[in-house]
Amino acid sequence: MEATREKVMELATRIYELDGEVYRCLGSSLGRVYTGSRTDCIEGLARLMCSGRTAYLLRSELALVGNMARTIPDKDDCARVMDTYNALLREVQSLPESFGTVDIQDKERIRLNQVNLRERFSENDHLVICIGRSQGCAGTDIGFALADALKINFYDTEIFNSVLKRLQAEQDQVPDSTGSDVFSFQPSGKKHSSLRQWLQTVDRYHGLPKEDAVFFNQSDLICQMAKKEDFIVMGRCADMILANNRIPHISVFITAPFELRVQRMMETHGLDHRHAARLLKKLDRRRGRYYRFYTGLEWGSPINYDLCLNSASYGIEKSVELIARMINRQLPPPEQK
Template sequence: MSENINQEIYTELANRIYDLDGEVYRVLGSSLGRTFTGNRDTTIRTLSMLMYTKPDGHLLRSELALISNMARTIKDDAERSRLMTEYDEILKAIEKLPDMFGKTDIIDAERVALNLAARREKISEDDHLVICISRTQGSAGNDIGFELADNLRINYYDVEIFDQVLKRLEAEKDAVQDKENFTEFNKYGKKTHESLRTKLKELNRYHGLSKQDAVFFNMSDLICDLARTEDCLIMGRCADAILKNNHIPHISIFISAPFQVRIQHVMDVRNMDMKEAVRFLKKMDRQHKRYYEFYTGEKWGKPENYDLCINSANYGIKETIDVIKRLLNQQTVQRN
């Protein structure tokens, strides 16, 4: 009975998300198109499954962020407020579901009492608020980043969103053809095996660059454009190094947690046993490190490269967000 009730809730929320996307598109009239382009029934089933399949919660989070990012560009104050209110209500309803993103917390209770957070000066009001978050897998970094962006009312960008935005903006150049390979490379720093003919064809198409390198440089241009034009939070993608090299003001944050705590978090979130979780985390850490260091020449996770390095296990998700807000001096600021 309980499972059937949950399924009804998933379906109801999926319909609300689908309708919100359509309404945002109608009001905005965006040339980029809707977030959901499939038929209603198929989309509702997919969204319901994303809510049901907890390890894919980050995909649902990305879809929601795309809609809210678009809604925040609506010029009419009343329409923007109306649609953002509906978005907030949907998000609150999703957060009440069992084990949805942000529900499986990460915290070391024995060390909580030892934590102090120092207040920092607010960044210049002449600059956009741009937050770059790097994180180790299993530290709840994505949950922290998404909730922080929503709390500050700024746009949120992660690998799935960059994938979709690049596809839309660069479609006429055929810059991104294979979503699965692109996502795998961006997340894990792995290049797929291709024939010599395919590689030569891509080198010619991208002016001597491989497709993966061309995607990185296109993404770098997009990150710089976003940082110059809007308030936003960017997860990963070497954004801190990219903005640093382009002399664009930003706040860089590295989130991690002790390996044993991350193991337990991954076991809880992904339903893995300890052996699987250990293997998964070592693989992800290795691939994140390889990707970051290959494209930046900097050491991934080196404290000197960030404005703030934080052990999320010392605070948990909510308190980590509060600590970051103290750094930003943004406790009472809401960006609409």
């Protein structure tokens, strides 16, 4: 304990002296963080260093000394002072009662996060990017373009249905309750028209309602695919399906401000503002409900994805570049136009 006290006093003194050194190099009292008497300042520093929960204040004070030091005009002086600063910072951080960093990690997520993984294994695992997106934010276009840029496969509702249809003669083609099927040729509003029909359907899918059967078929397919190939999957709660099956992947959510999405909907679907806004809300609600139903989590909340992207801050092309950059290193750069 005494040894620590001694160490703390020594560090406090060195911090105080570093501050003085920065001040001398800058030749301005504005560059000085500790302006009281030497003894008081050092005592104060020592107290802060051992204060546990308020030690972060010391971290800020040190950062301020660092900020000042970086403005030293003489390059040699600056480099020397910054070296001292960095060494001091590390020593203070290693004190038990100081602001030593407590990390935040979801061990399971980190284990499954391919952004981390790809630096360790690179070739041993398949790259699976799960993209959730709000309606009208160009998320699907970003997905298509990203798949093209990375030269990997792309799966959305339509493709899943198509693949499942061929893989399972039994597969029913009922469009499920999310995604773009609102515009498809078979309107999705149709429900089982009678109790008898409903029971027949449930019966056919081992006691599951048809939508659930579609969901579980798709889930199986996603997990199988992830063992065999690199791909991008749009929606389908693929992120949670893969996480639950302990399969590495990256989860990205793409969205954009409501008004911009409305504008884009108006353009892509030839709607007026009122109809576009209404449709947008409806489709967002539907996706949110689907995600909540199958995952129990809040759709579009940053805590449920590795990364959220505001596509309106970048546009489609730059969004693709940004995601590609996020997973880069071992990956080919996005295709040049």
